[in-house]
Structure formats: C-alpha cells, structure tokens
Amino acid sequence: MRHVATGDRNAYDRCIFHVLDHTGRALLIAGLGVYPNTGVIDAYATLRLGDRLHAVRASDALSDDRLALTVGPLSITVDRPLERLRLRCDADPADPGGLSCDLEWHAAFPAVWEPHHTQYRGGRLTLEGRRFVQAGTCTGTVRAAGEELAVTAGEWTGTRDRSWGVRPIPGEDGGRAAEEARPEGFHWIWCPVRFDDRFVMVIVQEDADGHRTLNEALLVRDGVPDVQLGWPYADITYRAGTRQPERAVLHLTDPARKPLELAAEILTSSPLAVGAGYPPADDWQHGTWRGRGWTDRRTYDLGDPAAHPLAAYGVTDHAARFTLEGRTGYGIFEHGSFGRHDPSGFTGYGDTAPARPDAPQPRPAAPQPREDRS
Structure with missing residues (x-):
C-alpha cells in the first residue's frame, strides 16, 4: 500500500521470524517493517549463539515499490504467499565470517488470526493492530563467528508473525499522558x-x-x-x-x-531490547530515521546480565x-x-x-x- 487510511505517524506494517534449533544452541530472530507516514523501512537479524548475540540492523528511505522487501543486506522474498518464503542476510564483505543467513521457510499449518490488539495511554489509542501467526519449518544455512550452522526441517522450527496498524515509534513527545498515565x-x-x-x-x-x-x-x-x-x-x-x-x-x-x-x-x-530494536533499546529502535543506506553490525555479550539493564524492562x-x-x-x-x-x-x-x-x-x-x- 502506498497510502494508509490514517495520518498517524505511528502507522506500521511489520513481520518477525523465529528460527530455533531443538537443542537450544541457536535462536535466530529477524524482522522487517515499513512506516509509511515517516517514510522509513528497516530490518534486523539477531542470532543468539552461546553467550554472544550477533546483530545486523539496516534502515533506509521507504520507496514507492512496497513489494521490494529489501533493506541493505536483509531481504524477504515471498515465493508462495502463506506457504513459502525466503529470508536472507548477506555477509559483510569486510567480515565474511560475521552474521549471515539464507533460509527457506515452509508453512506446516494455516495462518491463524490473533485477537485484535488495542492499548491506551490515558485517553489516547496508542496501539491498534491486527496480526496473524504461522508455524513451519526452515532449511538453509546460518553463519556467524566463522561457524556455519546447517538448518534442517527435522531439527529446527520456524514461526512467523505479521502485524499492521498503529504502534508507537520513538521521537514523539509523550505529553501529559507520559507523565500522568504511566502504567x-x-x-x-x-x-x-x-x-x-x-x-x-x-x-x-x-x-x-x-x-x-x-x-x-x-x-x-x-x-x-x-x-x-x-x-x-x-x-x-x-x-x-x-x-x-x-x-x-x-x-x-x-x-x-x-x-x-x-x-x-x-x-x-x-x-528483544538488545540488538532487535524493540523498546526500551537505547542504541536503535524500529521506525527511527537513521538516514539513507544505514547499516549497523555488532556483537553483544549476554554473559553478564548487568551489562544490559534495559533488557529487564523489555x-x-x-x-x-x-x-x-x-x-x-x-x-x-x-x-x-x-x-x-x-x-x-x-x-x-x-x-x-x-x-x-x-x-x-x-x-x-x-x-x-x-x-x-x-
């Protein structure tokens, strides 16, 4: 959609994938979102491997081609709607051993509507979203820290969620409600x-x-x-x-x-507040304008919970x-x-x-x- 039926700056359309192996060794989370009223498209991928969290984040100007689900090194291709999708994160040419992936997701069950989600702050509707969720399998490869993981259907599970509507984007003055209506x-x-x-x-x-x-x-x-x-x-x-x-x-x-x-x-x-851009992350959040062609790659140490105090509130x-x-x-x-x-x-x-x-x-x-x- 080039135009949405609201002028609310917080309008969004976003998806998230979870790809996990059955031993608990690795958890890959990736997503892509568009924010039509702020003109932003962004995406991310994180991989928990041991006590390290490898992250790739990218943001750019939203184009008129809403079928182009690509931001920097991250892309999603819909081969068959609700049946087969491809998720890619290209390697950094300067660090070929860093986080990258090439995965094919296959639906195992039909998509399921989630309940209509609304949330208020004071008298204002701050979140209004529709969602569906789906479970399936994944095949392909994930690479990080010089290691390659083979993703197979029998040993890995993949779930995905798609949501759209209105959801808070950082940068807006919270006004009276932020001071007097804190939950x-x-x-x-x-x-x-x-x-x-x-x-x-x-x-x-x-x-x-x-x-x-x-x-x-x-x-x-x-x-x-x-x-x-x-x-x-x-x-x-x-x-x-x-x-x-x-x-x-x-x-x-x-x-x-x-x-x-x-x-x-x-x-x-x-x-999700470490690397993936969810509140209350202090280094990057979804929908924020970082200029054209912004890409950030970094690795977080999760071995010391005290190093990420905001994570406890996300x-x-x-x-x-x-x-x-x-x-x-x-x-x-x-x-x-x-x-x-x-x-x-x-x-x-x-x-x-x-x-x-x-x-x-x-x-x-x-x-x-x-x-x-x-």
Missing part, C-alpha cells in the same frame, strides 16, 4: 508452538491488577476446525532475583472441560521445548513482566522473584474474565 504494570505471554501434527497458540496480556486485556488459546490442525482451549493461566518459575523464566506451565481446557497442561522448558533466550523471546499430552513440540515462549502484577506477587518495577533458590515461587491464581474497565 503500574504489564504482564505478557505470547506463545506459538509447533508439534508434528498440531499448532498451539497462547496469548495473555494483563495489567497490574491481573485484569486481562488480551486472551487466546487455540489448537490448529489440518483439515478440522480450530479448537479454543479456554481461559489460559500460567505458573511460571523465574530465575531467582530476576523475572526471567526457567520453565512454565500453561493451564488450558479443552471443549469437554478437560484440563490440559502445556509445559515449557526454556532452552535459550534473546532479549520483552524477551525464549526458545523452548514444550510438552502436551505426551507430545513434544518446539516454539517461542515470549514473556515480559514489568511493574506490579498482583497474580504473580510482584509489587513494583523493582521487584523480582525470591532471591533464595529454594524459596517458593509466586503462583498466579486463575484469573476470571471481567468487564472492560476502559
């Missing part, structure tokens, strides 16, 4: 999981009181109608002194009211192994919990899980639906 808390779970014969999608967003503003639990299989899996709630075991999960159980319910447990074991993690994507009724699957446990969250026992922005490893972890009670208070 007391935010709690988020976004969880696409691929099993051999099914795809499960779980989404939870709650405020400080535990009031739920976004909810989804869906089972997808080929050839049969999608099945809703009730009102999900989570038991999350956090690493002591943090809000970083080590494992979790998502409690679901089938249509016959049979309880189901989707258990997640974290394999490796990638904070969402982290965790590659995870999942189990459900004897089946094993793989996917992403995306989680962020900031500020007060009464169901988890967190009292404010400085609060974390108990410091003693043997101390009991906060156990969320099952929240109940309530009328929207906005």
Whole structure:
C-alpha cells in the first residue's frame, strides 16, 4: 500500500521470524517493517549463539515499490504467499565470517488470526493492530563467528508473525499522558508452538491488577476446525532475583472441560531490547530515521546480565521445548513482566522473584474474565 487510511505517524506494517534449533544452541530472530507516514523501512537479524548475540540492523528511505522487501543486506522474498518464503542476510564483505543467513521457510499449518490488539495511554489509542501467526519449518544455512550452522526441517522450527496498524515509534513527545498515565504494570505471554501434527497458540496480556486485556488459546490442525482451549493461566518459575523464566506451565481446557497442561522448558533466550530494536533499546529502535543506506553490525555479550539493564524492562523471546499430552513440540515462549502484577506477587518495577533458590515461587491464581474497565 502506498497510502494508509490514517495520518498517524505511528502507522506500521511489520513481520518477525523465529528460527530455533531443538537443542537450544541457536535462536535466530529477524524482522522487517515499513512506516509509511515517516517514510522509513528497516530490518534486523539477531542470532543468539552461546553467550554472544550477533546483530545486523539496516534502515533506509521507504520507496514507492512496497513489494521490494529489501533493506541493505536483509531481504524477504515471498515465493508462495502463506506457504513459502525466503529470508536472507548477506555477509559483510569486510567480515565474511560475521552474521549471515539464507533460509527457506515452509508453512506446516494455516495462518491463524490473533485477537485484535488495542492499548491506551490515558485517553489516547496508542496501539491498534491486527496480526496473524504461522508455524513451519526452515532449511538453509546460518553463519556467524566463522561457524556455519546447517538448518534442517527435522531439527529446527520456524514461526512467523505479521502485524499492521498503529504502534508507537520513538521521537514523539509523550505529553501529559507520559507523565500522568504511566502504567503500574504489564504482564505478557505470547506463545506459538509447533508439534508434528498440531499448532498451539497462547496469548495473555494483563495489567497490574491481573485484569486481562488480551486472551487466546487455540489448537490448529489440518483439515478440522480450530479448537479454543479456554481461559489460559500460567505458573511460571523465574530465575531467582530476576523475572526471567526457567520453565512454565500453561493451564488450558479443552471443549469437554478437560484440563490440559502445556509445559515449557526454556532452552535459550534473546532479549528483544538488545540488538532487535524493540523498546526500551537505547542504541536503535524500529521506525527511527537513521538516514539513507544505514547499516549497523555488532556483537553483544549476554554473559553478564548487568551489562544490559534495559533488557529487564523489555520483552524477551525464549526458545523452548514444550510438552502436551505426551507430545513434544518446539516454539517461542515470549514473556515480559514489568511493574506490579498482583497474580504473580510482584509489587513494583523493582521487584523480582525470591532471591533464595529454594524459596517458593509466586503462583498466579486463575484469573476470571471481567468487564472492560476502559
């Protein structure tokens, strides 16, 4: 689209890919976004390999050709819509051993609509987005630090998400709302999981009181109608002194009211505020104008969490192994919990899980639906 139906500077259209190996050795995250009312197109790729996060980011002026999904060394090619896509990150000629990839993504299940997502700051609508999500497999190669990883369908999983609408871009004066309407808390779970014969999608967003503003639990299989899996709630075991999960159980319910447990074991993690351009990153964020032909490559050390203090206030994507009724699957446990969250026992922005490893972890009670208070 050359023109969008709003003059809001925060209009966007963006996608994200997650490519993870089943041992937890590597997690590749890549995305591309266009921001028509600021005239920007940008993209990124990050690879978590051991304690190193390799990142490539690029930004440029948005052209009139909206089918040209290329920014600097990063590109996405749609070979068959919703079925087969190609993701590339070209190597730096000056550093051929740095991060690069050439991957083909294949859909394993149909795309699934996610709930209509809205969010307000004070009386203003600051986020309004439509999304779909899809799970599949990937094949190809990933290179970084002089090492080549062979990506195969049986040992790697690939998920992707596409969203569009209005979403905050840095650079706008927050005005009164930024000072007087700061949220007391935010709690988020976004969880696409691929099993051999099914795809499960779980989404939870709650405020400080535990009031739920976004909810989804869906089972997808080929050839049969999608099945809703009730009102999900989570038991999350956090690493002591943090809000970083080590494992979790998502409690679901089938249509016959049979309880189901989707258990997640974290394999490796990638904070989106480090390298990938998500808030509150302090070196680059999506949609910001960096001039024509901007490209940045760098490597972050994730071995020392204290080196990236802002990451604790951004969402982290965790590659995870999942189990459900004897089946094993793989996917992403995306989680962020900031500020007060009464169901988890967190009292404010400085609060974390108990410091003693043997101390009991906060156990969320099952929240109940309530009328929207906005």
